[in-house]
Amino acid sequence: MNTSVMKVTILGGGTAGWMAAALLSKTFRSIEITLVESEDIGTIGVGEATIPSLHFFNDIMHIRSTEFAKATAGTFKLGIQFENWKAKGEHYFHGFGTTGAGMWAAGFHEYWKRGLSLGISQPFGTYNLEGVAAKQGKFAHVQGGPNFAYHLDAGLFAQKLRIEAQKLGVRRIEGKVSSVAKSEENGYLTHLVLETGELISGDLFIDCSGFAGLLIKGALDTPYVDWSHYLPMNRAIPLQTSLTSPPAPYTRAIAHEAGWQWRIPLQQRMGNGIVYCDDYLSDDEALKRLINDVEGEILTEPRVINFVTGHREKLWTKNCIALGLAGGFIEPLESTAIHLIQQGLMQLIKYFPANGINPLEVDLYNDYMLNDYRDIRDFIVLHYCQTERDDSDFWRYCKNLTLPESLSHRMKLFSETGRFVQRKEEIFSDSWLQVMIGQGLIPLQHHPLADEMSEQDLAQFLKATESTIIEQVNKLPSHEEYIRRFCLSQY
Ligand SMILES: Cc1cc2nc3c(=O)[nH]c(=O)nc-3n(C[C@H](O)[C@H](O)[C@H](O)COP(=O)(O)OP(=O)(O)OC[C@H]3O[C@@H](n4cnc5c(N)ncnc54)[C@H](O)[C@@H]3O)c2cc1C
Incomplete structure (x- = not known):
């Protein structure tokens, strides 16, 4: 179909629907955007943590960090403390910044590993600013300070975006969709039919209807790729x-x-x-x-x-794009669902079909998104499969999991050589090192560059890294004080 896309119709007013409405209306002033939602059905009402990539979305929307925290009754998130994952009683921290500073050819972890063999390295997290600040309850959004994300009330976030989107001309329709009309010629969606009989047309439909997936599944029957054998949480x-x-x-x-x-x-x-x-x-x-x-x-x-962990085989099918839970769900362990909504929107903006939907661009979109889903899946599976725990049937299942090839290759490479590889577009980088090491996967080798340092220089280098972080953290106010001074919410 080569109809130019002038009308975008969004079904659903949860986090996905209002993020889509706000970002698209901010980006494309000449596109007509309608959002249909039903207060009777409501939203899922969970999803309270993000990863730092949300800054990009907020930058486009011109939302400052303090304004965001105030509007969403939010707090700042420096990372995640994982407790009892490697073994009962053991903790480690996945911080959102980079751990130490490496050289171009050898990562910091290679120096740390050599130091470990010599007995002069502290736990890996000692060299991560975010982890150290988190443990002391410190935070400030300052140049060169800790990298961060948010904890938020997702309902308040959607409310804020709704106000912005409506200011930018998005039309909101309250009502329940009872059926969906398709073109007999090519199966493209043509109208949403409301219970009242009202018809809402569109050139492009964005399915943000949550787990119901009314368009991508209900109307277009796009198969679901089930990942419960890798991620059994349901x-x-x-x-x-x-x-x-x-x-x-x-x-x-x-x-x-x-x-x-x-x-x-x-x-x-x-x-x-x-x-x-x-x-x-x-x-x-x-x-x-x-x-x-x-x-x-x-x-x-x-x-x-x-829920069932997995995703739609294609997130863009015909003239429908599924965002949020309608597209898939990889369980909330690393709070990645809002990030995937944002990624879907960024890719849509990149390949926006103003001159008609081109299957080649649809393929680009789907490839990009599915690679993102797979990277995140692998990262989350890592937390379960790399463990010493065997105290229950569940952990024994996880420990003996048949892993996706992409993950087993990455873990084997790291374990045998200390090398870590990632795709250019991948969202998690240092995070992989922190979680692999935190879960007890310590490489057997390190890069020869780390041996070029004398033991004394290496000890000094590690100590200096640690001291710099301590100095930085000492200068930060407490998280509580920072919120009280700059972002206290009325909610
Ligand atoms: C347990 C759990 C924890 C989570 N934790 C996190 C987290 O920490 N971080 C994170 O990023 N994500 C998290 N998520 C995911 C996050 O909740 C979702 O990605 C996010 O809320 C987006 O949801 P949504 O907008 O796709 O769906 P929903 O919030 O379910 O919205 C669906 C919308 O569709 C509308 N709708 C449905 N059917 C109809 C109809 N027939 N007619 C009209 N309207 C209709 C509803 O009214 C609603 O407005 C979590 C999810 C779960 C299940």
Whole structure:
């Protein structure tokens, strides 16, 4: 079909729908954008942590970090503390910045590894600014300071984006879609049909209808690629509680016998949740465990959310692009879903079919997005498969997983040689090193450049790296104080 795309119709007003409406209306002033959502159906109401890539979205939307935190009752996130993942009782930190400074040919971890063999290296996290600041509850958004993301109330984020998008001319329609009309000629979507009988047309449709996937699945029957053999988690129970201490600038991911629990501090409350696989833990047991483990007063009714990890075989099919949960879900361990929504939008803007949908561009879009999904899947599987835990059926399953070839190659290469490779576009880089090492994958070798330093120089280099970080952290205010001074929210 070679109709130029002048009308974009978005189905769904969750995080995905309003991010799409806001970014597209900000970017393309001459495109007519309509968003249909149903307050009766509501949104999924979870998704409270991000990764630093959201800065790019906020920059385009002209949202400053303090303004963002204020509007979303948010806090700052320097990374994730992983507890009990490598072994029960052991912790490590995945910080959002780079650990130490390497040379162009040899990464910092190669020097660290040599130091480890000599007994002069501290734990890897000692050399990561974000991890050290997080442990001390320190934060400021300053030049050369820690890299960060956010904890946020996703409902407030959507609200903020809705205001921006409507100012930019996005038309919002409240209503339930009851069916979808397609062209008999080529199967392209032509209209959404509301329960009231109203027809909403579009040249391009963005399916942000959540797990329902009304367009990509319901109307276009795009198959789902199921990843539960790699990532067996299929249930989550979110639960909000009151805060019992000042909000920490990091997420906690606490492993248990059949999955893990999150703790995400916002300004006025704690987001908690348990993630598990129902083959290993029943809903009742999961709820009991969650309620036992949370601190503070329980503020919300718990509810079980079911999901299947994986993605649509094609995220762009005919004249429909699936964003957010309609496109896929790789479980929330590294808070990557909002990032994938953003990536989908960036690629859509890049290949925007103003002159008609070209299958070659559709292929480019799908290839890019599916590579992103696969990279993130591999990164998340790493947390489960690289473990010493074998204290339950669940962990024994994870330990003996048949890995995706891409992941087993990466782990083997690192383990045998200390080399780490990544795709140019990949979002996680230093993160891989932190998690591989944190989970106990220590390379057997290091780069010969690290041997060019005398033992004394190496010790000095490691000490200087550590001291510089301590000095930087000492200058930061506490996270609590920073929020109180610059971003206190009315919510
Ligand atoms: C347990 C869990 C934890 C998560 N944690 C994180 C996290 O920490 N970080 C992160 O980045 N992501 C996280 N996510 C993912 C995140 O929640 C989603 O990516 C994000 O909320 C986007 O959701 P959505 O907009 O795709 O869907 P939804 O929020 O479900 O929105 C769907 C929209 O479609 C509308 N709709 C549906 N059917 C119809 C119809 N028939 N007619 C009209 N409207 C309709 C609904 O009204 C709603 O507006 C998590 C997800 C889960 C399940």
